[in-house]
Amino acid sequence: MPNPALHSIHVHPVKALRGQAPPEAVVEPWGLAGDRRWALIDDTGRVVTQRERPTLALAAAEPLPGGGVRVSAPALEPLTVAVPDPVGTTTGKWAGEKIETVPAGPEASEWFSAFLGERVTLVHLDDPATRRPIDDPPYGRPGETVSLADAYPVLLTSVASLNALNSLIAQGDRADEGPLPMNRFRPNLVVAGTEPWAEDGWKRISIGEVTFRVAKMCGRCVVTTTDQNTAERGKEPLHTLARHRRFGGQLAFGQNLVPETTGLVRVGDSVTILE
Numbered sequence: 001m002p003n004p005a006l007h008s009i010h011v012h013p014v015k016a017l018r019g020q021a022p023p024e025a026v027v028e029p030w031g032l033a034g035d036r037r038w039a040l041i042d043d044t045g046r047v048v049t050q051r052e053r054p055t056l057a058l059a060a061a062e063p064l065p066g067g068g069v070r071v072s073a074p075a076l077e078p079l080t081v082a083v084p085d086p087v088g089t090t091t092g093k094w095a096g097e098k099i100e101t102v103p104a105g106p107e108a109s110e111w112f113s114a115f116l117g118e119r120v121t122l123v124h125l126d127d128p129a130t131r132r133p134i135d136d137p138p139y140g141r142p143g144e145t146v147s148l149a150d151a152y153p154v155l156l157t158s159v160a161s162l163n164a165l166n167s168l169i170a171q172g173d174r175a176d177e178g179p180l181p182m183n184r185f186r187p188n189l190v191v192a193g194t195e196p197w198a199e200d201g202w203k204r205i206s207i208g209e210v211t212f213r214v215a216k217m218c219g220r221c222v223v224t225t226t227d228q229n230t231a232e233r234g235k236e237p238l239h240t241l242a243r244h245r246r247f248g249g250q251l252a253f254g255q256n257l258v259p260e261t262t263g264l265v266r267v268g269d270s271v272t273i274l275e
């Protein structure tokens with residue numbers, strides 16, 4: 001078995017949209033630089049994700065210097081969106097949480113509304129250091145914050161665990177839906193060179209310049225059943241996770257991480273298990 005190493009990096013500038021796979025990324029206290037700093041909300045302030053709108057998988061976001069994004073989608077001209085001036089915030093609702101964000105310019109909301117066929121607003125998290133504490137005791141600690149990700153700053157998965165899951169899918173009654181690619185799970189960091197499910201036992205790790213605390217397993221939702229290239233939905237991997245990876249009320253794949261330090265991570269960096 002080779003030594004564990006960082007296999008790939010994934011940054012999703014706009015929550016629920018397709019992201020980028022850069023060769024390196026800066027890790028900030030609240031996640032990878034530029035990751036999930038933007039999101040869409042509806043007229044009630046509720047966040048709009050692939051859970052409700054799987055067609056968001058067909059739109060892509062590219063991070064730009066200075067924090068802006070370039071978004072693209074089928075049948076629409078790409079649009080460049082600058083970071084909005086923090087002249088006022090709007091309250092968004094994230095699964096019961098209320099988060100203050102800054103609306104982007106009207107052209108961005110018009111672009112996304114045309115794509116989805118309903119009125120939505122693109123918003124930006126202007127101050128990730130203070131806006132959103134990790135609200136999941138006992139796994140979050142005082143002073144820790146998160147971007148507009150579901151709950152934690154960084155999501156880690158492993159190549160070996162995906163291979164093991166795909167083997168289980170192939171042995172089941174929905175084998176025609178596999179094998180699944182890693183993008184179904186929308187991770188930030190993908191590790192290679194481990195045993196399947198080895199990450200279940202990790203408590204602290206280091207990658208490149210950065211040390212992470214492993215907070216908890218990641219419970220998976222319907223987004224994982226969405227083909228990220230077509231937006232079509234099936235039953236896998238939840239069908240197989242329910243049989244083989246049920247922990248309490250969660251169907252688990254991957255681990256949520258909280259950075260203990262900041263710095264640069266690069267594809268190929270060694271992954272060291274500290275605890």
